Amino acid sequence: MELKVAFVFLAVCVYSGNALSCYQCEPDLTAKGCNDPFATDNSTAAFKKSCMAGGDTCMKMVITIKDNTAVARTCLPKLAVSVLGIDMNTCKSDVKFSNMSGTFCACDKDFCNGAKVVRSSVIAAFVGVLLVLFVR
Numbered sequence: 001m002e003l004k005v006a007f008v009f010l011a012v013c014v015y016s017g018n019a020l021s022c023y024q025c026e027p028d029l030t031a032k033g034c035n036d037p038f039a040t041d042n043s044t045a046a047f048k049k050s051c052m053a054g055g056d057t058c059m060k061m062v063i064t065i066k067d068n069t070a071v072a073r074t075c076l077p078k079l080a081v082s083v084l085g086i087d088m089n090t091c092k093s094d095v096k097f098s099n100m101s102g103t104f105c106a107c108d109k110d111f112c113n114g115a116k117v118v119r120s121s122v123i124a125a126f127v128g129v130l131l132v133l134f135v136r
Helices: 002-014 042-047 078-083 121-134
Strands: 021-023 048-050 057-065 068-076 090-097 100-107
Touching (some): 021 057, 021 068, 068 078
Antiparallel strands (some): 021 048, 057 068
């Protein structure tokens, strides 16, 4: 499973507009702007972005490491989503690796990842750092 997760985040770094638009925000442990409950009003308008080429799925990732939970919302290629075994418009909540656990939600409608169900290489870098620090 760790190899699959690493592949997904590598794919995020590689993909290079697409018609799909998603909420895209990095985990923020202090401001809570990306965390749940997520406001889908004008206060989160800055998070509304068009996906880059190849980003044809909106995704919401809730990752817990020990007692800390972070939420990220992004665009991903469908291939990366299928590697994790997530069906479109569903969530997979049993994703576990080392001392981390997560819920990954995928959907394919504009801004569908703002709901309690599901950017860029910045998020991939964040999760990559977490993997390196905590998977050992």
